[in-house]
Amino acid sequence: xxxxxxxxxxxxxxxxxxxxxxxxxxxxxxxxxxxxxxxxxxxxxxxxxxxxxxxxxxxxxxxxxxxxxxxxxxxxxxxxxxxxxxxxxxxxxxxxxxxxxxxxxxxxxxxxxxxxxxxxxxxxxxxxxxxxxxxxxxxxxxxxxxxxxxxxxxxxxxxxxxxxxxxxxxxxxxxxxxxxxxxxxxxxxxxxxxxxxxxxxxxxxxxxxxxxxxxxxxxxxxxxxxxxxxxxxxxxxxxxxxxxxxxxxxxxxxxxxxxxxxxxxxxxxxxxxxxxxxxxxxxxxxxxxxxxxxxxxxxxxxxxxxxxxxxxxxxxxxxxxxxxxxxxxxxxxxxxxxxxxxxxxxxxxxxxxxxxxxxxxxxxxxxxxxxxxxxxxxxxxxxxxxxxxxxxxxxxxxxxxxxxxxxxxxxxxxxxxxxxxxx
Amino acid sequence: xxxxxxxxxxxxxxxxxxxxxxxxxxxxxxxxxxxxxxxxxxxxxxxxxxxxxxxxxxxxxxxxxxxx
Numbered sequence: 001x002x003x004x005x006x007x008x009x010x011x012x013x014x015x016x017x018x019x020x021x022x023x024x025x026x027x028x029x030x031x032x033x034x035x036x037x038x039x040x041x042x043x044x045x046x047x048x049x050x051x052x053x054x055x056x057x058x059x060x061x062x063x064x065x066x067x068x069x070x071x072x073x074x075x076x077x078x079x080x081x082x083x084x085x086x087x088x089x090x091x092x093x094x095x096x097x098x099x100x101x102x103x104x105x106x107x108x109x110x111x112x113x114x115x116x117x118x119x120x121x122x123x124x125x126x127x128x129x130x131x132x133x134x135x136x137x138x139x140x141x142x143x144x145x146x147x148x149x150x151x152x153x154x155x156x157x158x159x160x161x162x163x164x165x166x167x168x169x170x171x172x173x174x175x176x177x178x179x180x181x182x183x184x185x186x187x188x189x190x191x192x193x194x195x196x197x198x199x200x201x202x203x204x205x206x207x208x209x210x211x212x213x214x215x216x217x218x219x220x221x222x223x224x225x226x227x228x229x230x231x232x233x234x235x236x237x238x239x240x241x242x243x244x245x246x247x248x249x250x251x252x253x254x255x256x257x258x259x260x261x262x263x264x265x266x267x268x269x270x271x272x273x274x275x276x277x278x279x280x281x282x283x284x285x286x287x288x289x290x291x292x293x294x295x296x297x298x299x300x301x302x303x304x305x306x307x308x309x310x311x312x313x314x315x316x317x318x319x320x321x322x323x324x325x326x327x328x329x330x331x332x333x334x335x336x337x338x339x340x341x342x343x344x345x346x347x348x349x350x351x352x353x354x355x356x357x358x359x360x361x362x363x364x365x366x367x368x369x370x371x372x373x374x375x376x377x378x379x380x381x382x383x384x385x386x387x388x389x390x391x392x393x394x395x396x397x398x399x400x401x402x403x404x405x406x407x408x409x410x411x412x413x414x415x416x417x418x419x420x421x422x423x
Numbered sequence: 424x425x426x427x428x429x430x431x432x433x434x435x436x437x438x439x440x441x442x443x444x445x446x447x448x449x450x451x452x453x454x455x456x457x458x459x460x461x462x463x464x465x466x467x468x469x470x471x472x473x474x475x476x477x478x479x480x481x482x483x484x485x486x487x488x489x490x491x
Contacts, residue, residue, distance in 0.1 A: 034489045141462030328459035331466050358477035361484040362469055
């Protein structure tokens with residue numbers, strides 16, 4: 001009974017209106033996305049069917065194998081199905097849908113984030129909705145756990161291993177550089193410490209975890225969180241377009257986003273925007289990254305030589321690791337383990353009528369509600385809280401990490417960062 | 424004398440700021456743990472529902488929720 005009481009916030013009714021607003025916003029946007037996707041597919045089908053039919057004619061006349069012809073016929077069937085869904089026929093065009101959905105990448109992630117920011121900063125979000133908007137963002141976590149059905153252990157060992165090395169180098173390198181520069185420019189230890197942890201590892205969570213250790217002031221926390229969120233928001237919109245311009249592959253983009261963007265929700269949003277394979281890689285590398293949070297706290301302690309403070313507060317190494325460990329990631333790895341065991345009754349994300357196939361249909365809805373929460377909570381006034389030398393050092397380090405991260409993933413190549421899902 | 428009083432008042436303010444920071448970080452950290460456990464519970468419920476009736480879960484999230 002006391003466990004249930006602990007799990008539910010005492011003032012839970014105040015979260016309901018904002019949460020319902022996020023559900024409604026996500027529902028509307030997902031339906032718009034669905035309509036755009038449907039007409040885009042029909043537009044593609046309308047152009048593809050005559051080309052494929054011509055190809056079949058050529059193959060038949062050249063005496064090509066039956067299987068090859070059958071494969072193309074199957075493709076035509078899929079395209080016809082897409083046309084049927086919008087009641088169209090070959091020759092009809094829906095170029096507007098292709099322009100919005102494919103060329104401008106106007107998908108549910110963009111609509112929720114940009115739409116949310118516009119709503120929050122123009123018509124505004126009433127105070128009654130704000131607490132609930134804040135609790136919608138963590139719904140991305142069950143979505144990440146469910147995504148575990150996309151991976152097998154070989155992916156974790158391959159991509160997660162490469163990701164772990166990359167993130168460890170980048171996290172500790174960035175944190176050390178920021179802390180050193182902050183000390184050099186006489187930024188107070190509290191602000192320098194949380195800025196180093198924030199730009200190095202997992203943004204807001206790392207700032208909150210490190211703040212008591214370096215005795216950061218609330219104003220420092222507001223500055224550091226403002227800087228991290230401002231940078232993350234900028235990158236969230238810039239990186240997908242930069243990635244396309246530089247012709248970065250899906251898996252490379254996923255790794256890049258996981259290294260460069262400092263907030264889990266924002267990096268998942270950027271990677272999902274870029275594509276499914278990008279998201280799969282980003283989720284795995286992010287899992288490796290957030291597991292390093294307890295170590296960044298210990299690292300900050302070592303850097304600022306605050307061992308006495310820590311022992312006074314009875315936070316030994318083990319206690320720190322235990323209290324800062326992101327528990328939800330255990331759920332993700334349990335699903336990876338179950339998927340790796342290839343148990344027939346659980347199936348897989350592409351094996352129809354099985355539990356994992358059904359779960360695969362759910363995660364996008366969790367992401368959508370979470371992204372609605374992010375969009376509606378980005379206030380330009382809050383962003384203005386970032387400032388001073390620490391802001392310059394923090395955003396300089398984050399930019400350097402983004403550029404070096406891109407170079408690292410381009411050198412590593414797509415293959416090592418690609419999630420196979422056992423296929 | 425007024426100087427000492429001023430210093431005491433500053434110390435009190437610093438103590439209360441420290442306390443408020445500690446309270447905030449403890450509250451946020453514990454809420455983060457709570458979020459993590461809720462995430463595992465929600466994912467567990469989805470797994471259970473998907474194991475009981477995969478077709479119903481699939482149809483609801485892939486078809487029923489899309490009205491247009």
